[in-house]
Amino acid sequence: MENYDPITQEILAELEKAAPGHVITGADVNPDYSRDEMPIYGTRMPDVTIDVQSTEEVAAVMKICYEHNIPVTTRGAGTGLVGGCTPVCGGVVLCTMRMNKILSYDLENFAVTVQSGVLLQQLAEDALKHGCMYPPDPGEKMATLGGNVATNAGGMRAVKYGATRDYVRAMTVVLPTGEITHFGATVSKTSSGYSLLNLMIGSEGTLGIITELTLKLIPAPQATVSLMAPFEELAVCISAVPKFFMKHFRPQALEFFEKEILISSEEYLGKQVFPRKIDGTDVGAYLLVTFDGESMDELNSIVESASEMLLEEGALDVLVADTAPKLKDIWATRSSFLEGIEEQTKLLDECDVVVPVNKIASYVAYVNEIKQNYNFEVKYFGHAGDGNLHIYTCSTEMEEAEFKKQVDQFLSTLYQKTIELGGQISGEHGIGYGKVHFLENALGPVNMELMRGIKKVFDPKMILNPGKVCMDLMRKGE
């Protein structure tokens, strides 16, 4: 365990001077700041929380914490799934939620500059008013953009448009020392030294604190159609996925899920949207695909060819959503899978492995095979189009210690299989605190040492988000 110094009254007074009126201590600290959405990885109350309002304020706070050797954990909306913003060593939590201003649009260069606490939904809606789309579309719309960048969040449109990384042009960063610096530029290419910008993306708050972001936008597509294809069996459903790419259909989103997970989401929302039977046959699994383009005329032929292919591949039918209310209904249901699961279970853990697209079917078969060996229930769904699977372990009856033990074993086995198939242990959620001990196995000692070296260059005193990604608190000499 790292040795950090306690926050004395003198230090507290300094912090109060650096961020007047925004420093909260003791019993006034909001218990939400002790965790993200995965309390199973442990919770810890911070000593101090600061709802920062500006880059300068963050810099002033960091200077004090650096000087006094105090751990600092940055937090956005706390919607993470790997304990990434849990202050596992206590100290200070910096919350960016009040840095929520969209600063400016540069419509000639299709870029927008925002403070890092702006919510994904806030930007998505605002960009549309300017005729633009911000393509990354993670399921959690209430996450901050700073959090999205820190985890390189993916989401449903990644299959066509890529993940958050592909939309970050530039950023303002406060380093652990309190220095303010800028990475990147509003340009579409660069060959100007190591990409510190890309190093920050996906660094989960361990290298620096992102305070402002310049993000790339695209012209908003004028037409959107979703197709829902119910299948009797999951295996048949998944085997249709690679065909979308082989036939150049370019879907914007391509998701698969089983009926059980759909039902829990529909029950959570109190509205049945998807049919559960087609001509008397029980539906076992669904493929959901979205196409976007400049006009309905352009999309009609793609929609018809894709539907024909789906029917040939064994879909029971193909249903069309091309009106605003229908599109909203089906995607709201899809976006509430996690909430549906959370509501129905006491103990919950998850992983979000990513495998090559043509390996999904065999991976899912493997999950189904090994899940028999455990006492918890296994539920999963996935971004079929990019091989990213969300696998949940759920139990309401098991003892927590036994649950954790079994899940650890289950995940180790799953990650092993992921590596064998040429995949990665996290597609979009990150490593955070919960998956640290799995990363070394996946990446090997050479790569881990490189990561730790980078961490030390950015954060020599190791005060920023300790215990996360490549910094294992259980290891000696760190």
Next chain:
Amino acid sequence: MNILVCVKQVPDTNEIKIDPVTNTLVRDGVPSIVNPFDGYALEAAARIKDDAPDTKIVVLSMGPQQAENALRECLAIAADKAYLVTDRAFGGSDTLATSYILSKSIAKVEELEGVKFDAIFCGKQAIDGDTAQVGPEIAEHLGYPQVTYALEVKSAADGLHVYREAEDGKEVIGVQMPCLVTFTKPSFDPRFPTIKRKMAARKAQITQLTAAELTNIDPAHAGLKGSPTKVKRTYVPPRKEAGFVVKEETTEASAQKLYGLLNKAHVI
């Protein structure tokens, strides 16, 4: 069983724009949808057809050419045939003229299809005009019994059993056919169109009925001329402030506080 569903294409917005000169709706530039209540009426017809596949569902709309899109959507969802009543002479019709034209059009469609409709289904009201008059007025023109605010309808030997929304629950009303039923929002939405229906709907022939075909219509009762309603002024009502509850520890204290507030506001 033969069912005719009346549908209206409406602007998809709460901010209805009104032409300040003619005091009628401006439709340009606003995305259009099938009036949601008409969608529920169509779904109710589709559910009857699920149980009795030989049921015929015909949709009828009155409006400009672009209302064809709404009819194609209905064909994709469940309808077998679609008719569009469209003529400049019918423009500016109020609810009385509209219901008159529709009732005469229904007779014309019956003639063209060679059937007699057992039931006419309508949405309870259109979300742009919100009058809830056209459905009931069609029933009056046709001399049919009517049931309003239906949630669900079941076909029975003695007619239709209509599950109707009431203040304190549901009531079931039996009605003989032919009849007219207007629908409110049930707990379910209209079904998704299948790709096959969608493709067929895109290519489907939609029969247009103009004043030239509708010789049974008296021009004096149609369009602006046939509309006794005179619109003086239309406006978007101001948003009302939310109310609040006066709840003190005792009833007396609540009454006293309420009296104080009303007195201060010079109400009493």
